[in-house]
Amino acid sequence: MAKVQNIKGMRDHLPPAMMLRQYITRTITQVCERYGFEPLQTPVVEYAEALEGKLGDDESLIYRFEDHGGRRLALRYDQTVPLARVVAQYAGQITLPWRRYALGPSYRGERPARGRYREFYQADADIVGSSSPLADAEIVAMLSETLAALGFPDFVTLLNHRQIIGGIARVSGLDEVAAGSVYRAIDKFDKIGADGVREELLRSGVNAEAAEHILALVQIEGSSAEILAELEARLDHDARATAAIANLRAIIHGLEQMGVPASRYKIAPRLARGLSYYTGMVFEAITPHWPEGSLLGGGRYDELVGQFAGRSLPTVGLAFGIDRLHDVMEELNLGPRPTSTAVAYVTCFSPELAAESLALAAELRAAGVNTLINLDGGGLGKQFKEADRKGVRYALVIGPDEVTRGEVVVKDLRDGTQRTVERNGVAAQLS
């Protein structure tokens, strides 16, 4: 017999977990569609060459294989490259700007850890073909609304811009190559502190003076407007950084006009994010109750999507990590915890009355009530027990007395109360 075991880093999602996961994906889907995003689904398998060369240096985490025809294939590691492929392939059928969301699994051969798996589900939402700061703002507004709808009590979206980080590096006298290690170092600020970052900067060849300059810039505190003003003053020789600051101001203006509370976002000069393809705004949503990492992240990447199409397609988007959201919500005890998909359990009094039970169940289902029926007989006690174990709220009894009177006994298994109701009005009683 084959091993009764999961592949490392790949999980089964049993019903209790799945019900919460579905709540999460339903909520995300609802908010996406409220903003007019359209659904897209693509295969998990792509040509390997389509996925290669987009992830930066470390591509060993891509799952690759050959099919029976000798084609070099790979499992997608996110939904962004498939998006780029689709935009190029169906150019004539897509009206830009295109808002699309995509929900499904992706694969990375990384070392698994809590909140991080080799098979993971993401809900991606992107706006393709607009460079307007309103597009950036819309993504942030949507993410805010989604996290609020999921029940996160306090979360903040940290906002930064690639060209502010670039400007910090340039003003400190570093070239683009050295800038990479600067990104990585300052991204760790909240984890390793100012001293840790300084150490890391020095180790990667940044001189002491530049390191201090970087640390000072990165530690600017205050309101979003104050931070931007301060950055502008200190980076004013750098044209790209100045443009980036103007861009963030426009995005924030958009957020205000869209009604996003100011407490939901914050300029964070320390935020870097590793993915090399970001070109503009970058962001991460965090909550103080989960200090281990971000709930989600995203940003603007104006060059990636156009690579397949051979033209520039400015795009801004984000990825909700379903597995991470699920782990955090579980940890923080957020969201509803349904114990069953059914709300009613119709007992079977006796083989002679099975027809009555089945008819009652059919009536309930026709009325839209999720209903479970007893299959294997047994005493009422056993059946009540099964209903209780399954987490169903109402157990219904239709025995000889009820049949003759046209009634049904409804017992609420939560509090043990029970009442007799007219059979044709039962469905309305079960809410």
Add this chain to the structure above:
RNA sequence: GUGCCUGUAGCUCAAUGGUUAGAGCGCCUGACUGUGGAUCAGGAGGCUGUGGGUUCGAAACCCAUCAGGCACCCCA
């Protein structure tokens, strides 16, 4: 991919290298012939993750492997 820690019943965990590996919870049956949870009585459930090795003797020690956790790396 590197380093460290862990793996015993469905779950949480016991068991100085020494009889037949235990407990709590859960599960099944019954006390209860039209009613779940409580109580009581009984029952099932294990190749101690897997494969080797050391030993008179291994759940324990060693090696490998698989899986999980933590840190690094990276990220969702």
